[in-house]
Amino acid sequence: QQQVKQSPQSLIVQKGGISIINCAYENTAFDYFPWYQQFPGKGPALLIAIRPDVSEKKEGRFTISFNKSAKQFSLHIMDSQPGDSATYFCAASTPGAGSYQLTFGKGTKLSVIP
Amino acid sequence: EPEVTQTPSHQVTQMGQEVILRCVPISNHLYFYWYRQILGQKVEFLVSFYNNEISEKSEIFDDQFSVERPDGSNFTLKIRSTKLEDSAMYFCASSEGLIAGDYEQYFGPGTRLTVT
Numbered sequence: 001q002q003q004v005k006q007s008p009q010s011l012i013v014q015k016g017g018i019s020i021i022n023c024a025y026e027n028t029a030f031d032y033f034p035w036y037q038q039f040p041g042k043g044p045a046l047l048i049a050i051r052p053d054v055s056e057k058k059e060g061r062f063t064i065s066f067n068k069s070a071k072q073f074s075l076h077i078m079d080s081q082p083g084d085s086a087t088y089f090c091a092a093s094t095p096g097a098g099s100y101q102l103t104f105g106k107g108t109k110l111s112v113i114p
Numbered sequence: 115e116p117e118v119t120q121t122p123s124h125q126v127t128q129m130g131q132e133v134i135l136r137c138v139p140i141s142n143h144l145y146f147y148w149y150r151q152i153l154g155q156k157v158e159f160l161v162s163f164y165n166n167e168i169s170e171k172s173e174i175f176d177d178q179f180s181v182e183r184p185d186g187s188n189f190t191l192k193i194r195s196t197k198l199e200d201s202a203m204y205f206c207a208s209s210e211g212l213i214a215g216d217y218e219q220y221f222g223p224g225t226r227l228t229v230t
Contacts (some may be wrong), residue, residue, distance in 0.1 A: 032217050036157075043118075043205050043221035044157060089157060095217045100145060100209065101159040101170050102219060 002027055004092050006105025013112050019077040021108045023090035026071065030092040034102070035064065035075045038087045047088075048075070080112045116140045118222035120206050126228045127196055135191045135225045137206030146189045147207040147219060148181065150174070157205065163189065196229045203227075 005024045013019045023033075034049035050057045050064040050073065057064045063076040077084055087109045091102040119138045127133050139146050148160040161171045163181050180192045189208075193200055203226050207219040 034218070036221075041224075043223045046218055046220060049218065091157075093217065099170060100162055100217060100219070101147070101172070102149075102157075103159070104157040106156045 002103055004090055004103050004105040006090050006108060008108060009106070010109045011111070013080045013110065015080065015082060015112055015114050017080050017112075019080045019084070019110055019112070020074055021088050021090070021110070022072065022074045023092075023105050024070075024072045025092055027092070027094070028071070029094045029097055030103075031096045032093045033064070033066065033073050034091050035062075036089045036091060036104075038089065038107075044089060077110075080110075082112045082114055085110055085112050118206055118208055118220055120204075120222040120225050122225060123223065124226045124228070126230065129198060129229055130195050133193050133196055133227060135193075135204050135206075135227070137189045137191075137222055138187050139189055139206065139208030140210075140220060141187070142210065143208035143220075144211040145169075145209040145219075146181075146183070147209075148191045149205045149207060149221075150202040151205065151224075152202045160191075160204075193227075196227075198229050201227060201229045 035047045036044035037047045038044045048059050048062050050066050052068050061078045066073045087107045089107045090105040093102050121136045146163045149157050151157045159172050161175045162169045178194045182190050203224045205224045206222045209219045
């Protein structure tokens with residue numbers, strides 16, 4: 001029940017295209033959903049996060065869509081660029097219940113080709 | 115921009131030896147965390163630390179592990195007797211505090227631990 005399932009495992013997108021990564025969860029107590037970007041040999045970097053009281057959040061080319069009833073959330077990267085090539089992790093936690101530990105998905109390796 | 119720093123970047127140790135991984139969280143942050151990532155796998159939570167005590171720990175964080183904030187800036191993870199399966203990248207993270215919305219965790223660059 002604590003798992004966060006992420007798909008696809010890998011994704012190849014052409015430059016200028018839209019990258020879409022999906023995550024699903026079972027634990028309805030999760031109330032904080034961040035996305036992290038990780039380049040090889042580096043730590044995860046916070047990209048964007050959403051709380052379940054909104055269905056969408058946009059920051060620049062990055063948008064999180066959240067479907068509370070389906071217990072799913074997704075990351076959309078518009079106008080994907082070769083510099084976006086990295087591994088993306090979704091995560092979830094229950095800060096409302098006093099737990100800040102992040103449960104991560106298995107990651108999606110995104111390759112943006114010119 | 116403030117960032118979490120970690121030392122060393124790479125640590126090689128022999129099985130059974132003790133290692134200490136060091137982290138300097140962002141200066142005004144109050145919550146500290148350790149995560150690990152075995153090569154090619156997802157990031158896994160180990161422990162969180164607040165107000166000089168452990169607030170949460172995972173099943174991975176057994177008696178071989180301990181954490182400490184020895185002074186006002188450092189946060190350490192000690193593995194008492196390393197095993198081969200402890201080989202992983204260890205990430206330190208910190209977050210600002212308990213104010214509603216301050217859940218953002220910022221990760222350091224990691225320490226690659228290799229146990230031989």
